[in-house]
Amino acid sequence: MIRLTGVSRSFAGRSGTVEALREIDLDVGDGEFVAVLGRSGCGKSTMLRLIAGLLPTTAGEVRVSGDRVTKPRRDIAMMFQRPALLPWRTVLDNVLLPVQFYGWRKSAHRQRAHELLALTGLEGFEKRMPHELSGGMQQRVALCRSLIANPRVMLMDEPFSALDALTREELSGELQRVHMELGATIVFVTHSIDEAVLLADRVVVLSPRPGRIREILDIKIPRPRTLGRTAHLEEVARCSAELHELLMT
Known part of the structure; x- marks a missing residue:
């Protein structure tokens, strides 16, 4: 590989x-x-x-x-020391950021984003803003964002x-x-x-x-x-x- x-x-x-x-x-x-x-x-x-x-x-x-x-x-996805979430975007929209960056249809990846958030214990936090999350939860969001494109x-x-x-x-x-x-x-x-x-x-x-x-x-x-x-x-x-x-x- x-x-x-x-x-x-x-x-x-x-x-x-x-x-x-x-x-x-x-x-x-x-x-x-x-x-x-x-x-x-x-x-x-x-x-x-x-x-x-x-x-x-x-x-x-x-x-x-x-x-x-x-x-x-x-x-190839890369995840850094800091989550680097956009403070004006919800948890769900932060996860979907690569989808927007690559010009893909957001609707086609929304279900995948929900599945990743559930997988990492963030189900129910989709509409929260980054400042409402702990450091560990923010890093989980960053992990979901790294996985959204199935790297x-x-x-x-x-x-x-x-x-x-x-x-x-x-x-x-x-x-x-x-x-x-x-x-x-x-x-x-x-x-x-x-x-x-x-x-x-x-x-x-x-x-x-x-x-x-x-x-x-x-x-x-x-x-x-x-x-x-x-x-x-x-x-x-x-x-x-x-x-x-x-x-x-």
Whole structure:
């Protein structure tokens, strides 16, 4: 589904060139959930923007479904740290924003929007305004907006980082459920080891800048997952400890 081959990216600045990523080789399978983990400044967000077609590579290439990515595509959705909802639009109209942007018939997607809001626990909030929602609820709306066009690929750049710990864990559970039901391919950037273990099929650990793939860890814990007491608590702890050692070394 997604293939990065020899991908490098540098940025020119006043004090010289900054190398963000160096020679990244990565394959992400159809329907797979891959988390990208690393220290601040290691190029995680840059990698997402390269896959999304928002930035060109300095070297190497990015392909999605066999096609080289050179610009943004309708089958790739991106979700950022902040929900960025339009304050003058209702919840429903915010979800339908991509439909209007692409010039599609709103009536053909309205039912889909209602289904997504119900799936994420927002049924009955369709006519509310963003300021009437909690931060977690706003991010759920942003998730629905990302899903409205049925993207084949979802790129998520620390979407829960601004939320409190309990809300983050709750939304991680919701995202697990949405992924299991809809089956989109997801690349999820995070600083959180717990999020990576809860959500991912594989975790890509990047080295400090320039970001290179240091390790790819398979997470073979049955879903749905939780940080609470379950039969798989020992395996959750083992994966978390291994990721912690990789990041700290």
